[in-house]
Structure formats: structure tokens, C-alpha cells
Amino acid sequence: MRTALILLFLLALAAMPGALLPQRSLNSAKTADYIAQHGWWGRLLNKLQFFDVYASVWFSAVYLLLFISLVGCLLPRLFEYLKAVNAKPVLTPRNLKRMPHHVESTVDKAPVEVIADAKVRLRGWRMVVREEDDGGRTLSAEKGFLRETGNLVFHFAMLGLIVALALGKLFGYEGQVIVKADGSQEFCNSGVLGYDSFHPGLRVDGTDLSPFCLKVTSFTPTYLANGQPEKFEADLRYQAGDDIDNGTWRPYTLEVNSPLRTEGDRVYLLGNGYAPVFTVTFPNGEKRTMDTQWRTTDNITYLSEGATKFDPPGITDAQQRRTKQLAITGLFAPTAELRGTLLDSSYPDLRDPAVAVDVLQGDTGVDNGRGQSIFTVDQSLIDDGRLKRVLRTNMRPGEHRTLPDGTDISFDSVKRWVYLQVSHDPGQVWVLVFAICLIVGIGASLTIRRRRLWVRAAPADGGRTVVEVGGLARTDQAGYGEEFTRLSKDVLGGTR
Numbered sequence: 139m140r141t142a143l144i145l146l147f148l149l150a151l152a153a154m155p156g157a158l159l160p161q162r163s164l165n166s167a168k169t170a171d172y173i174a175q176h177g178w179w180g181r182l183l184n185k186l187q188f189f190d191v192y193a194s195v196w197f198s199a200v201y202l203l204l205f206i207s208l209v210g211c212l213l214p215r216l217f218e219y220l221k222a223v224n225a226k227p228v229l230t231p232r233n234l235k236r237m238p239h240h241v242e243s244t245v246d247k248a249p250v251e252v253i254a255d256a257k258v259r260l261r262g263w264r265m266v267v268r269e270e271d272d273g274g275r276t277l278s279a280e281k282g283f284l285r286e287t288g289n290l291v292f293h294f295a296m297l298g299l300i301v302a303l304a305l306g307k308l309f310g311y312e313g314q315v316i317v318k319a320d321g322s323q324e325f326c327n328s329g330v331l332g333y334d335s336f337h338p339g340l341r342v343d344g345t346d347l348s349p350f351c352l353k354v355t356s357f358t359p360t361y362l363a364n365g366q367p368e369k370f371e372a373d374l375r376y377q378a379g380d381d382i383d384n385g386t387w388r389p390y391t392l393e394v395n396s397p398l399r400t401e402g403d404r405v406y407l408l409g410n411g412y413a414p415v416f417t418v419t420f421p422n423g424e425k426r427t428m429d430t431q432w433r434t435t436d437n438i439t440y441l442s443e444g445a446t447k448f449d450p451p452g453i454t455d456a457q458q459r460r461t462k463q464l465a466i467t468g469l470f471a472p473t474a475e476l477r478g479t480l481l482d483s484s485y486p487d488l489r490d491p492a493v494a495v496d497v498l499q500g501d502t503g504v505d506n507g508r509g510q511s512i513f514t515v516d517q518s519l520i521d522d523g524r525l526k527r528v529l530r531t532n533m534r535p536g537e538h539r540t541l542p543d544g545t546d547i548s549f550d551s552v553k554r555w556v557y558l559q560v561s562h563d564p565g566q567v568w569v570l571v572f573a574i575c576l577i578v579g580i581g582a583s584l585t586i587r588r589r590r591l592w593v594r595a596a597p598a599d600g601g602r603t604v605v606e607v608g609g610l611a612r613t614d615q616a617g618y619g620e621e622f623t624r625l626s627k628d629v630l631g632g633t634r
Contacts, residue, residue: 142211145204152200156191159183163190163337192307201300208297212290219290226266227278230592234608237592239622242606243630249275249595249603252629256593259628263591274596282589282612288582295575302565302572310339310563311347316431318413319357319372319554326351327403327560348401348562350378354392357410357554365438365485370394372407372556402562409434409557414470414493416446419546424451431555432470433513439483442470444513447502460501465515465525466547468495474534481532490534491552497529497541588612591622593629605630 160168169189173180187194234240245252253267253275263279270276313333317325330336330344338344352374360369375387378400390398398405413431420426432444445467453459471483474492481494501524503516510516519525529547531539538548563569594606607629609622 139211142204142207145200145207148200149197149204152197153191155188159188159191161189161191163193166335201304205297205300205304208293208300212293212297215290215293219286222283222286227264227280227590230268230276230278230594231608234592234594234606237608237610239609239619239626240607241626241630242604244598244602244604245630246601247595247603249273249597252595252603252605253277253593255631256629259625260591270594270596272596274594276595277593278590279592280588280590280612282586284582285586285588288579288586290579291575292579292583295572295579298572299569299576302568304565306339306563306565306569308339308341310561310565311342311344312337312562313560314408315558315560316411316555317352317354317558318429318431319354319410319556321353321355321375324351324353325558327401333560348378348403349382350376350401350403351382352376352398352405354556357556359410359487361485361487367486370407370410372410374398374405376400376405397561402564404561406559406561407556408559411555411557412440412442412470412472412488412491413553413555414444414446414491415550415553416466417548417550418448418464419548420450421544422452426451427550429553430512436483438486440472440486441483443468444470445515447504447515449504456505460505460524463500463502463504464545464547465498465502466495467498467515468493470552472552488552492532492534493549494532495530496527497531497539497547498525499528499541500525587618589618589621591625 160172162169173184173189176183183189187196191197231237235242247255256277257265257267260277260279263281264283265277265279268276268278313330313336315325315333317323326332327347327350329347330338336344353376354372354374356373358371358373359367360371362368370393372392374390374392376390376398377385377387380386381388392398392405392407394407397407411431411434413429415427415429417425417427426448428446428448430444430446432442434440434442445465448464448466450459450462450464453462469481470491470493471481472487472491473483473485473489475482475484481492498515498520501519503510503519503525515525520527528541529539533539533549535549535551538546540546589612590610592606592608596604596606598604607622607626609618609625611618
């Protein structure tokens, strides 16, 4: 038990960095910024896995050792408990006067009657009656055995909780995806490629996910006058199980902390943002329209930044195409407000949308074979001169600008997107069950008191009976003195 307590303390201590430091699984960008800002110290913490605490070797080692220690602690206690369940209450001590609680008196009843009356009064106690050599009788009684039951339930529930959490880490997964809120984009939980980021369990390869599909038909935010969000609602259409085969779509209103539960998965609404819609009309008359989502940089005013990238049509030569690609990058404000010459936002909802953008022309890097962020352009391409700024301007919906080569760029409208998280945890129900058992077990262990009572009735001169009552609290004596006084008075009801 001492080892288990030490390991439990170490587990709590090991979890502290997970609360104090950014974790890569929750916010990889914030983690990278922290490492960059703290230099060698940040790099050292990264090597020691302090930014992946719950997946680190040292946390897993403490976790596993705690599990082994609990098993080694609980099995012997379980065997002792099973023996005690069938055991009779202990013999009445020879000298009851040495008990913490003791009374003695003489009654006008036979020993058999005294013991019979005591059995009636102690109904609900575990009792055994024994005869003594001098013709007297004794009654051994005990109560509160459920205290040990609660103690074992508590510790086995803790053990089960550890196992259930481990199963969640092994066979669970978590993924995030951005979906446009106009019904035009459908997300299906068919594989890792459908996610923007995906965190599989140790035994999950991403090929056997729970099948379901969804699309967001609308998103309705509600804000207070000061811009504070009051409620977010996303109207979904989803299909799972047989619905996928017969093409049935079911409605659901997704809200914060009110996830969609389907096929063992939970779909949460984590965030939302905007996607400016740009149309580029190239000199040959061809048009391209794109509505790439932009990243929210201010969670109060929803000022956003991003980059919408276009490939020129009709150019098959890769080298030539890399000189004609376009990137529209800059800021978007749902409620535009100029602070000097800089665009800012004063309110999170779409009251007066505007963009402040740089139009870049050249090689955007979209076909160089390397992954890149959809929210930014590669700064090294600008530094090398392969991507040049050809226009800087502010625009509102409906406005357009013309580049020197005759390319026309228009800011058409704004769409909304929502940020969803899909979580699968096969151990979540068991976590709930064991958590409830843990509370029930610790409650029983703390509130139930184990106590023992002995009654000895020995014959005395004149046909009377000497009755002794002794009591002992197995755990603590708080409150047992009053109970013993009541019980002893009832047992000695014929005293004079």
C-alpha cells in the first residue's frame, strides 16, 4: 500500500507539466512557439517529452508501475476479505472490563432470556451465541463490515479506471476537421485523409474507423452587444449505419458541449470562422472561384488571416505555371474598422466585412511536393524573389481590382466554416462506471464504522443473572459511545 501511495503521488506530480506546459496533442502551434521562445530550455523540455506528457515514457512507466502495485496490493486483501466474509464474529474476551466501552449490571432474567432479548435488539448485526463452562452464555456481534467492502470497491474501481483509460489510449482516436457551413462540403469518417489533424491510439492505424458522414448546412452564432458569444449552433445532416446504404440524412443541431453521438463516436463543435470568397478572371477570360478558410487570430473580434491560392488555367508547362500562380493573402475583418491605415475588426459578426490583402504572383509552392500551411505562403519564396507582390489593397464584397497583366480579382462574399472534433473512446462507458463505483466505494469507506459488541450473561446467586456488555470500535470511536450507551441500556433493560 505504501508503494501504491508513493506511485500515486508520483503520477500526480508527473501530470503537473501537462497542466502547466502547452501540449503538442492539443495545440501544436502554441507548443512550437513556446519552444522557439525559450531557446535551449524549450529544446531540452522537448527532448524530455514534457510537451507530450501523457504519451511520454516516464509517465507511462509510473502508470504501469501503479497498476502492478495496485494488483499486488489488492489481491491479498481480496483473499483476506473473502475469508472474513464467512468467518464468525470473534470470541467474547475473557475480561470485558478492559474494553473501551463497558457496563455491568444484574438482572432478574435467565441467561437464555438475556441473550434472546439482546439478539432481538441487535437485529442486523452479524451474531453468534456461545455457551460457557459455568452455564453462562455469550453473544458476539459486529457491524460495519461494508466498510471494508467499500474500501475494496474503491480500490478495484481505481484499478478499473486505470485499465479503462489505458484502453481508450490504445484503441481510441481523435481528429479535427474544418467543414464549410453552407452544405457544399461533406465529411466522411472513412480514413485519416479526411482529417486536417489526426491523433490515433497506439493500436489504431486509421483504416478501420467508425463509418459515418456529415455535412453542415448552416451555422448561427449569437453574440451579446459587447461581442461576447452567447450561443453557437450548427445545423447538421448526418448518416450512419444503414443510413449510408439507403442515402438517408438525419438532422441534428450541434452546440458547444452538446456533441453528436453516433457509431460510438462523438462529434464536438470546437470553433468557427470565415472563408472569404475570391474570383480571379485571367486575361484569357477564364475564371476561378475559391473560398479557402482563413484562420482566426483574434477570438474576440474574429479578425482573421489566411491565403487563397490559384493556379492559372491552360498552362501545361510546370516551369511556366510557377511564374503565373497567384496568392491572395492578408487580413479579413467581419466588422471593418480602420486604425490609422491598418484594418481591424470591432465585432465578431458579419456587419461590415472587408479584407486587406497582398496579391502575390509567381511560385506559390503548391506543386513543389512538400506540404504547406493553407493559411500562409512560404516566406522563403518571397525572400528568394520567386513570389512577388503585385498589389496591396483593401476591398469590400462586390469590389474588384485589376493587376498589371489584366488579371481581375474580385472579393465576392464571405462563407462560414466550423471546426469539428471527432472523438472515439471505447473505454468511456467503463470510465463512467468505475468513476461512480469509486465515489460509492469511498463514500461507504468514510461513512460506515466498524464496531463490535459482546454480551456475557452469567448466572448469579438468588436466580439472578450478571450481565456484562463490552464494545469496541474497529476504526475510530467517534459516535460509537452514544450508540453503545443506547444498546447497553436496551440490553440491560431489566436492571435494578
